[in-house]
Amino acid sequence: MYGQGFFFQAFVYLAAAVLAVPVAKRLGLGSVLGYLLAGMAIGPFGFGLIGSEGEDVMHFAEFGVVMMLFLIGLELQPSLLWRMRGPILGLGGMQVAVTTAAFTGIGVALGQPLRAAFAIGMILALSSTAIVLQTLAEKGLLDTDGGQGAFSVLLFQDIAVIPILAVLPLLGSGRGGTSSTGHGAAWVDGLPAWGQTLAVLGAVSAIVVGGRYLMRPLFRFIAQARLREIFTAAGLLLVIGIALLMAQVGLSPALGTFVAGVVLAESEYRHELEADIDPFKGLLLGVFFIAVGASVDFALIANEPATIAAIVGGLVIVKMIVLFGLAKAFRMGLDQSMLFTFALAQGGEFAFVLFSFALQHGVIAAELTHSLVAAVAISMAVTPLLMLFNERVLQPRTGTRPLETREPDKIEESNRVIIAGFGRVGGIVGRFLRANRVDATVLEYDSDHVELLRKIGLKVFYGDACRVDLLEAAGAQKAEVIVIAIDEHARVLSLVRTCKKHFPNLSIIARARGRLEAYELLDEGVSRVYRETLDTSIQMGGDVLRQLGFRAYQTQRAARAFRRHDQDSLIELARIRFEKKNYFSAVREQINYLEQALIDDLNLQNEEADAGWDSTSLRAEYGEAGPTGRSSS
DSSP, X not given: OTTSOHHHHHHHHHXXXXXXXXXHXXXXXXXXXXXXXXXXXXXXXXXXXXXXXXXXXXHHHHHHHHHXXXXXXXXXXXXXXXXXXXXXXXXXXXXXXXXXXXXXXXXXHTTOOXXXXXXXXXXXXOOOHHHHHHHHHHTTOTTXXXXXXXXXXXXXXXXXXXXXXXXXXXXXXXXXXXXXXXXXXXXXXXXXXXXXXXXXXXXXHHHHHXXXXXXXXXXXXXXXXXXXXXXXXHXXXXXXXXXXXXXXXXXXXXXXXXXXXXXXXXXXXXXXXXXXXXXXXXXXXXXXXXXXXXXXXXXXXXXXXXXXXXXXXHHHHHHHHHHHHHHHHTTOOHHHHHHHHHHSOSOOTHHHHHHHHHHHTTSXXXXXXXXXHHHHHHHHHHHHHHHHHIIXXXXXXXXXXXXOOOOOOOOOOOOSEEEEOOSTTHHHHHHHHHHTTXXXXXXXXXXXXXXXXXXXXXXXXXXXXXXXXXXXXXXXXXXXXXXXXXXXXHHHHHHHHHHHHHOTTSEEEEEESSHHHHHHHHHTTXXXXXXXXXXXXXXXXXXXXXXXXXXXXXXXXXXXXXXXXXXXXXXXXXXXXXXXXXXXXXXXXHHHHHXXXXXXXXXXXXXXXXXXXXXXXXXXXXXXXXXXXXXOO
């Protein structure tokens, strides 16, 4: 059965995925659980359609995780990653440290040697990057507080694999192999500690420098050939090459490709790389999940059901307690804390490699290792079910509304302008455009608000503007401008990225509540950012000046100068806002400069010339009230 070659194996894997995943999706279980169930069915402990070669497939399919981290890196500009340093180091570091300590204590209490208990604790502290990110992305939860927290923890865990690989041989008895990576001999094997450190720093530096200075001209040269398959091959070559380099210096290939993705995040070829590599990532991740399902040893589970159940239950419960405590300590809301907790309460794919590595070095006994591997695989398999339980049972009972299940409206019009969000800002923009005979296609995500707007005669379509298919239906490929006036800032950023990636023809005009949100939009390349309180505040200040006797044109000129200087300072301060000392110093300088500039302008004004502009009509335009309380006409 197993000697019929590569094509038979490919047929089995693809057939299992094609049959199981659509059924799982239709049942609301998600694609990840479909892949896992397919693997259990075709594995050596199911129908036996694949055998021990599934372990080789697992190593091949791990490359899907590597590609996923590369694509995630492409979505993260260095400034965004720097902004997340607090959650990554704080939340991620605390999760790994506390969970490791908890499992180490439990292991010692159950009679394990301290070294073995510590190794088990470090490995079980990790969660599944592939399953968690794939599931959160499918459910549209990556941009939530819980989703961002989970991403920060997963990123720290991927980084933590490096020191874990370094520590495990020190905990061992000296038996087994000597590979520092668990994937065969590496260049750094046999080198002294300082030599290994230099090799690691050199490899990371090569990725950063090469990505910044060599990749752009190389991709530019390849793009001139105008052959998409060559560009795709170049993208795959880049990912594979970096993965090989990282493995040879003893680092995680996933971490190396993530760094490369971050370096290339500001490249003009970012979107092309995403589009070309994404299908390979999806397919390889699917094979990885099938291989995980096939690795579940049902014979071992049948022989030791109580032991395996206790390990799985202990793993999930302990991680949930730690995760929920950390979520509350970092001030997440109850619903986001639960999302964060249920998402990360499983073992990770790196556990298969690390347990094998620990076994090679005699850190953990073979029988216990097999039981732990089976428990990790089961915990990964039940993760989608745990998240479904949280979403459909717990969240509604804690006061969180379930996601809106109404289907988007069918859109049968196409205009030059699209307005996303029709609340207090978008509504005024839409009315202003219509008063000037400019039609706009309006998208609104709040179904109750849509019905209210329709009752007063406004044409509004229900749907999530962040969805590419809905934007296509709204005519985004032919439209010229999109006005983003959504209340939730996370969805504003998501829509900006969607438009940048899929509809580069659209000019983006985006709303922000204040400077912090404006900074983030500027980071995303949006030049037309409007803070919703700025113009109102300037107008109120102008009215104060008018009440104090300032002339109308003088007030107008001061308002125009203030707005111009404030916009210039916004762009300048956005570049240095993470340099706290320099930022606050620059803010003080900007405030002083703006005040002095307005004072100088005031001193240079010609009151006699300004008086000529202070006509009755101009006073009316700027809202000076007449005797009746209405503007003069």
